[in-house]
Amino acid sequence: MRSITLDINDKIARITLNRPDVFNSFNREMALLLQNELDACETNPNVRAIVITGNGKAFCAGQDLKEVTTPELNPGFKKILEEHYNPIITRIRKIEKPIIAAVNGVAAGAGANIALACDVVVASEHASFIQAFSKIGLIPDSAGTFFLPRLIGFQKASALMMLGDKVPAMEAERLGMVYGVFSSETFDEEVNNLARVLANMPTKALGMTKRLLNESMANTLDSQLNLESKLQIEAAQSDDYAEGVAAFVEKRKPVFKGK
Structure with a gap:
């Protein structure tokens, strides 16, 4: 079975x-395959x-x-x-391109932080998020210490990382970790509807918005204003802007082509 x-x-x-x-936990094969598939999606013009x-009861x-405790399988934390x-x-x-994390079940450790790095995070009502690292004597990785404090505040993020508390989906929404929570019965349908909306929006402008948000993490106000000006001028030259x-x-619905 392909991972x-x-x-x-x-x-x-x-x-x-x-x-x-194994609740979609990562081994080396799965991590490298995920990178390959993300690369394929980035270069495929038919993907917007x-x-x-995740498949089954867990997101990740x-x-x-088992991989890190089996000597012949363990790649070591540097490689991991x-x-x-x-x-x-x-x-x-x-x-x-917009990336949705559709958190269908438990998201723990690196699984939680991969979800939080996505552009839009939605969760099933039975999903939960756990910064599980402290339970086994590790520190949060996968950019958890970067994104979580920015999403929910320094103090709350610090406590969740040190205590390793489970955060149910509804609480995650209240804290600002996720965009929305859907019932288990309609979860796939709601995710598909959301993805369909994003896939039919002006992809180029969404990509620029993503770039601006990335840069805003470190930019000064002046630098951010300059970058906004540069990218707005570029966006105004796009086919999608003309169509919009x-x-x-x-007085009609726009048909964006992501160009």
């Missing part, structure tokens, strides 16, 4: 973490929105501890971070 599956349909790429027997989700339980998780996070943030204005004037 990552990719299905492309109607401009939406659905990447599924597919090791349900990406969904990352983080690192497969530099060749597995860090490149995944970098790809998620640099791909200039024409549709507004003609």
Whole structure:
């Protein structure tokens, strides 16, 4: 069974973490496959929105501890971070297409932080998020210490990382960790509807918005204003802008092509 599956349909790429027997925890093969599939989605002009989700009861339980406790399988933490998780996070943030984390179940450790690095995070009502690292004497990785404090505040993030508390989906929404929570019965349908909306929006402008948000993490106000000006001028030269204005004037729904 392939540990990552990719299905492309109607401009939406659905990447599924597919090791349900171990709650979709990462081994080396799965981490490298995920990078490959993200690369494929980035270069495919027919993909205008990406969904990352999990097969079975979990979204992702983080690192497969069996791999790191089996000498002949263990790649070592240097490789795990530099060749597995860090490149995944970098790809998620640099791909200039909207990426949805569809958190269908528990998201723990690196699994939680990969979800939080996505552009839009939605969760099933039975999902939960756990910064599980402290439970085994590790520190949060996969950019958790970067994104979580920015999402929910320094103090709350610090407590969740040190205590390793489970955060149910509804609480995650209240804290600002997720965009929305859907019922288990309608979860797939709601995710598909959201992905369809994003796939039919002006992809180029969404990509620029993503780039601006990335840069805002470190930019000064003046630098950010300058970058906004540069990218707004570029966006105003796009086919999608011309279509958006024409549709507004003609009082019709725009048909964006992501160009």
